[in-house]
Amino acid sequence: MKHLGIKLSLFLIYFVFAALLNSVGILVERSQEVYGVAKKAAAILEPFKDLSIAFISFLIGSFLPKLGYKKGMLISLALVFIGCVSMYFANTFWAVKTLFALTGMSFAVVKVSVYALIGYVTDGKDDHSKLMSLIETVFMIGIIFMYVVFPLFYSDTDPNAWLQGYLLMAVIIAVAFCIILFSKFDIQVGQNDRTIGQDFSAMFALFKKPMIWIFATFAFFYVMTEQGIMTWLPTxxxxxxxxxxxxxxxxxxxxxxxxxLGRFITGIIVKKVKWIYIAFTGVVLAAVLVLVVLPLAKNVSVTQISTIADLPLVSFLFPLIGLFLAPLYPLVNSRVLSSVDKSDHSSLAGMLTFFSATGGVVGSLVIGFMFDKFGGDKVFYLSLIPLSIIFISLFRLNRLTR
Incomplete structure (x- = not known):
């Protein structure tokens, strides 16, 4: 397979960072349970992660090619290795904040690297969309790994047993570091002789295009919706x-x-069904699911549920929203990235990461602050607002990327 080493590296590093980044939902619950912090204090974990992503992605996108994508990914893995080991030995809420700050900064470099490299190892828009969907599928598999494996370390007798999960992550990170270190990046990435100031000017020049503004709007509100639900679902x-x-x-x-599952299916059908039809269908079905399923949360028994057999229907139905939201992010990102020159992919990926991160901050904070005020059975109705904005953005993007 062409560029096999690079593609395996992209899959592997996205798996690692998916597990770390999206453990924020687990850590929100653990911080309340173990460290005794309030919901509002726990909600700050998302900004520690996402503001770090936003700040670094804004700086790194324009000149990461000069540093080197491979070198950037290796530095990122080294930083999160330190964060995981520190988490285990420090065992404080501040250690959690530090871990997410390091993870956020590192992921900014990783995401820009991955999104930029996709353009160099694919041919054509359909091939770009397929690989983007598959990489985002691996990202979700990384999250599944964290949510399945991490709770296995919970113990009723040892309140610190769950921290052993971070030693496991440190080992996985070390393995990923070695594999990427010895992988051959057999591509030629175009270099330029511009100064850092000129690189920034070129990045900001992209905002002269209406498509970029609408793309930024989509990224902000999509991640706002996704992270708001993902972070607070365990609570x-x-x-x-x-x-x-x-x-x-x-x-x-x-x-x-x-x-x-949604992203895997998207990667299969995107060459047969127009991307915009898949995206529109996903938004509409996500909104319908919110309106139909959330009312079921009102009628749940107040008795403590500790076995799978006793789980209420809503605990199975509401997570299906992921199936409908899943196609949107990789499809739109791929469509826009493949509509600009490859030399602009790094800068555009940096902007995408910035707006995605700030959207994640807002989504998590809004749900966190409103959870007690509205109640868990009503707070997720707020997702209908960004879903409406996403729907409108899709119309415009479809016209501008033709």
């Missing part, structure tokens, strides 16, 4: 549906499975 399961803490985290994996 929703535990407090609104009265599911035992360990089972509440494990059943949340259904959302990640839905995302992974």
């Amino acid at each position: 929703f399961n535990k407090e609104t549906l009265h599911i035992d803490a360990k089972l509440a985290t494990q059943v949340s994996v259904l959302l990640m499975i839905s995302f992974a």
Whole structure:
């Protein structure tokens, strides 16, 4: 297979960072349970992660090619290795914040690298969309791994046993580092003689295109919706549906499975069905699911649920929203990236990562602050607002990327 080493590296590093980044939902619940922090304090974990992503992606996108994509990914893995080991030995809420800050900064470099490299190892828009969907599928598999494996370390007798999960992650990160270190990146990435200031000017020049503004709007509101649901689903399961803490985290994996399945299917059908039809269908079905399924959360028994057999229907149905949201992000990102010159992919990926990260911050904070005010059975209705904006953005992007 052409560029096999690079593609394997992209899959592997996305798996690692998916597991770390999206453990924020687990850590929100763990921080309340183990460190005794309030919901509002726990909600700050998302900004520690996403603002770090936003800040670094804004700086790195224009000149990462000069540093080198491979070197950037190796530095990122080294930083999160340190974060995982520190988490195990420090065992404080500040260690959690530090871990997510390091993970956020590192992921900014990784995401820009991955999104830029896709353009160099694919031929044509359909091939680009397919690989993008497959990489995003691997991202969701990484999240599934975290949500399935991490709770296995929970213990009723040892309150610190769950930290052993970070030693496991440190080992996986070390393996990923070695594989990428010895992988051959057999491509020629175009270099330029511009200064850093000129690189920034070229990046900002992209905003002269209306398509970029609409793309930024889509990225912000999509990730706002996705992260708001993903981060607070374990808490929703535990407090609104009265599911035992360990089972509440494990059943949340259904959302990640839905995302992974949705993106895998998208990668298969994108060459046969127009991307815009897939995207429109996903938005509409996601909104319908919110309106139909969330009312079921009102009628859940207040007794503590600790077995799979006793799980309420809504705990199985609401995570299906991932199936419908899944195609949107890789499809739109691929469509826009493949509509500009490859030399602009790194800068555009940096902007995409910036707006995605800020959207994630807003989504998590809004749900976190509104959870107690509205109640878990009502707070996710707020997702209908960004879904409406996404729907409108898709219309415009379809016209501008033709």
